[in-house]
Amino acid sequence: MAGMSELTASQRFQAFANPARFMALSDRLLPFCTGATALLLAAGLYLSLFASPPDYQQGETVRIMYIHVPSAWLAMFGYMVMAGASAVALVFRHPLADIGAKSAAPIGAAFTFLALVTGSLWGRPMWGTWWVWDARLTSMLILLFLYLGYMALWATIEEPVRAGRAAAVLALVGSINVPIIHYSVVWWNTLHQPASVFRIDGPAIATSMLMPLLIMALGFTLFFMTLLLVRMRAEILRRRVRVLRLARTEG
Amino acid sequence: MDSFLAMGGYAGFVWPAYGLALVVMIGVAVQSVADYRAQQRLVRELDAGKTARPRAPARSLGDA
Numbered sequence: 001m002a003g004m005s006e007l008t009a010s011q012r013f014q015a016f017a018n019p020a021r022f023m024a025l026s027d028r029l030l031p032f033c034t035g036a037t038a039l040l041l042a043a044g045l046y047l048s049l050f051a052s053p054p055d056y057q058q059g060e061t062v063r064i065m066y067i068h069v070p071s072a073w074l075a076m077f078g079y080m081v082m083a084g085a086s087a088v089a090l091v092f093r094h095p096l097a098d099i100g101a102k103s104a105a106p107i108g109a110a111f112t113f114l115a116l117v118t119g120s121l122w123g124r125p126m127w128g129t130w131w132v133w134d135a136r137l138t139s140m141l142i143l144l145f146l147y148l149g150y151m152a153l154w155a156t157i158e159e160p161v162r163a164g165r166a167a168a169v170l171a172l173v174g175s176i177n178v179p180i181i182h183y184s185v186v187w188w189n190t191l192h193q194p195a196s197v198f199r200i201d202g203p204a205i206a207t208s209m210l211m212p213l214l215i216m217a218l219g220f221t222l223f224f225m226t227l228l229l230v231r232m233r234a235e236i237l238r239r240r241v242r243v244l245r246l247a248r249t250e251g
Numbered sequence: 252m253d254s255f256l257a258m259g260g261y262a263g264f265v266w267p268a269y270g271l272a273l274v275v276m277i278g279v280a281v282q283s284v285a286d287y288r289a290q291q292r293l294v295r296e297l298d299a300g301k302t303a304r305p306r307a308p309a310r311s312l313g314d315a
Contacts, residue, residue: 049269050255060259067272110279118268125264223276230283237290244297 018096019236026229033226040219047212055209064122066212069197070220072115075143076178078108078224082150083175086168096232098164099239101171102154103231107224109147116140127191135184136192139177146174160239 048066055062085101088094119137120130131137150167157163185194197203203210258265 054259059261061261061264063258063265064268067268071272106282107279110275114272114275117271121264121268125261223280227280227283230287234283234287234290237287237294241290241293241297244294248297248300 018094019099022096023233023236026233030226030229033222033229037219037222037226040215040222044212044216044219047215052212053208058126061122061125062209064118065209066216068115068118068122069213070217071111071118072140073217074220074224075108075112075115075140076181077221078104078111079143079146079171079175079178081228082108083171083178086171089164090168090172098160098168099232099235100228101168102164103228103235105147105151105154107227107231109144109151111220111224112140112144112147116144123191129191132191134190134192135188136181136190139181139184142177143181146170146177150174160242 044066048063052063052066054060082101082104085097085104088097089101116137119140123132124130150170153167153170154163157166182195184190185192196205197210197213205213256262256266
């Protein structure tokens with residue numbers, strides 16, 4: 001029996017060795033991430049509301065772009081983080097990958113929601129409609145449902161290892177939606193304009209608007225990463241609480 | 252100032268977009284930090300309970 005408890009002790013140590021290192025590292029990173037996020041978002045807000053021109057066709061509504069486009073990018077970036085971490089979790093069984101995937105989901109879902117609603121608020125004055133069931137908008141709505149389904153799966157399965165495995169499979173299957181979103185404006189007729197930044201021939205957007213957009217996008221990305229660190233730390237602590245409680249009821 | 256707030260007649264679209272982004276992003280941030288603090292408190296409580304009344308020394312929780 002002594003040998004057995006030694007084995008589980010070393011297994012537990014291995015499982016927690018990397019999370020422990022992550023806790024130490026993220027603790028040191030967080031103040032810098034938070035500061036950089038605040039600075040970039042403040043600069044981005046100033047640029048997008050005050051220091052950028054109205055569009056010659058869209059007037060002042062173009063300012064919605066500075067939150068709509070970064071939200072949509074982060075919605076897809078978040079899903080790629082989640083699906084990538086899920087793949088690592090399934091193949092290598094690394095506990096941090098599982099925790100990272102789970103922690104990315106609510107932040108990505110929030111940005112997907114923002115992209116949808118700000119797009120609607122932009123579409124009404126520019127297209128004359130809040131919503132159309134075209135490929136870009138519909139695939140973005142499906143992305144929101146994938147996030148929500150992923151989160152629901154985690155919430156319904158009590159045991160973290162089993163929940164993680166089921167959720168990872170869902171995240172990977174759903175990742176087919178990401179290229180569909182990206183190419184939807186190319187493959188199908190849509191009201192939505194095609195990509196104007198990530199193009200083979202370079203951005204087709206004036207520098208006076210590209211700068212605020214990129215600063216804002218960087219701010220949103222750092223916001224995402226900062227919250228990802230916070231949520232991963234919370235998740236590691238949650239698992240520690242679970243282990244401590246289980247051990248207590250056993251003892 | 253008034254013309255800035257009017258957003259060229261599109262105030263009803265621009266400001267709700269910015270307002271909602273603010274609310275949602277602050278909401279996620281606050282929820283994340285609150286959850287982190289709650290888990291921190293739980294770990295502290297469980298650790299304190301463990302040292303207060305040590306039992307079943309053979310299966311102590313030191314490795315958990």
